[in-house]
Amino acid sequence: MEYQDKIELMQDIFKCIEEAVEIDSDDSEREDICKGLINMCEKVAKMPIRKKNREWTKVWREAKSEKGSFAFLTKELLISDKASYKNYLRMTETQFNFLLSFIKEDLRKQDTIMWSAISPAEKLSLTLRFLATGETFQSLNFHSKISKAAISGIIRMYVTLFGLD
Structure with a gap:
């Protein structure tokens, strides 16, 4: 997954956190939201970050x-x-x-x-x-x-x- 995709996923996680804070309902709904957040965080943690490939030779040397x-x-x-x-x-x-x-x-x-x-x-x-x-x-x-x-x-x-x- 690319860097931009990780940023979007992190933005989704922050939106869910905001919703969890705003919800004024029973504990089971908050628990479901928190489990969802934990799952999203685990996905982000498992995603590899691709390093930019280094150039073999400088363009002007070609x-x-x-x-x-x-x-x-x-x-x-x-x-x-x-x-x-x-x-x-x-x-x-x-x-x-x-x-x-x-x-x-x-x-x-x-x-x-x-x-x-x-x-x-x-x-x-x-x-x-x-x-x-x-x-x-x-x-x-x-x-x-x-x-x-x-x-x-x-x-x-x-x-x-x-x-x-």
């Missing part, structure tokens, strides 16, 4: 594959402006791919029914951006469209992998 920073890197900078690509990641595409070739199999995750895994290339570019700029996880979250918790795990994994800690 377009990550088209509008995230990695999509920007691969679709825009890499094609049209290699110098800006190098400035953004602090390495060339060749250097990036060389580094990625060593680690990508160790870091590959499987896609699930619920969501697509973050690719090793995207993880590496995010880590390089973090190391190059020192941006906060919150800032990286907004431009990469990856959650702060995932970013934290990615950075921690790469720092350990490269022995930077």
Whole structure:
């Protein structure tokens, strides 16, 4: 039963209480009203309250594959402006791919029914951006469209992998 239904049932109970107080009759009628009130209260107590489902992902993150920073890197900078690509990641595409070739199999995750895994290339570019700029996880979250918790795990994994800690 929904929250609104519970409110309506509680309003009915309060109306019955008002009637019981106003009735100036024998005790048997009051007893019947009180039993009815008790039954209604028991119904309300047994009704489960459904919690609102949490969203799996924020709406603005859903377009990550088209509008995230990695999509920007691969679709825009890499094609049209290699110098800006190098400035953004602090390495060339060749250097990036060389580094990625060593680690990508160790870091590959499987896609699930619920969501697509973050690719090793995207993880590496995010880590390089973090190391190059020192941006906060919150800032990286907004431009990469990856959650702060995932970013934290990615950075921690790469720092350990490269022995930077």
